Amino acid sequence: MVLLDGLADEGSETVVKPVRFRIGREGVAESVGVDVGWFTARGYGELEPDGLLRLSPVEALYLTKYGRVAVEDDSGHVMGFEELFSRLAEKTANLWRDYVIYMDLRNRRYVVKEGFSPHLRFRVFERGTYPESAAKYLIIPVYEGDDVVVEELLEYVRACRAMNKTAVVAVVDRRNEIVYYTVSLVNLINP
Template identity: 55%
Template sequence: MGEEVVSVAASLELLDDGEVVFVEGDLGWFKERGYGDMRGEKRYVFSPVETLYLVKHGKAEVYRYGRRLGFIELLSFFAMRDQNLWRDYVIYMDLRKRRYVVKEGFGPKLRFRVFERGEYQSKPAKYLVIPLYEGESVSVDELISLVRSCRSMDKVAVVAVLDRRNEVVYYHASTVELWNK
């Protein structure tokens, strides 16, 4: 499969509260491919990592006070609000490149919901991504707690580690009960 093609880049607006909203373009194209979410009755919003991805790939243009913002400006703006933005963006970009639909997860520790290829809109997400930087400490108890949370939601836990070269390595994480009979 080749690159996703959109006929004309959509217009998005960066609001004062940091939210990015859809203004103009082919909204159906974004919905079909799992970009953005409806908030309330009239607002279609995009997460910071989605916004960066769409701008980088020419699928959207973002405006603030009528001025078009570039990728670097957006990256700087969002990074001031989230110290893990780069890590999350690289992981998001890597998953999208692998043709997965990626949606926001349940907070910074269970960062992304990932849908099996071809199952978006027909089945719930199969995976929950636990993002880490290479060398970042995480306690075994915390990791077990996150894996159990994933299991309780009937999701597969995937630890995504961003290394120093901006490459992502994925690990399937699960708990094992060992019994001595």
């Protein structure tokens, strides 16, 4: 087993001390004076010019759940998963849906980064290609039973195609199970 920045590699059974983060601007978690190489090597967060690693709300929740980070509020109180979720949900629409999708993809060992909009929610990298290659997939999240406007879906698929990405619709059902559908444009005109 190799320890990196005080954290064991994923899949290790060793108990590790969580790295401290604090709630920063816009509800994202920011690193607190630590070496963040372990996180950046695995595709977590965005490293800012000021040296801070900023985690998105779903990243902060995921890493909190698995004990990799301890997120503090302004007073230094470490928040548990439920408290952190409640705090972040005030500022983030569809947080639970996005978290469930993020957690599922991460548990399948994909590197998942923030997408380009709430409709193109996540960029997903092929296993073993991060950071050398660009993301291959863009995730379009949908709750089961929600109305989907076909013209909007076509717009998202065209945007994915323009970026040379594969569009994947992630449908979350009422039991928080996810079904992924690859979406592409076809021409049904006979020659």
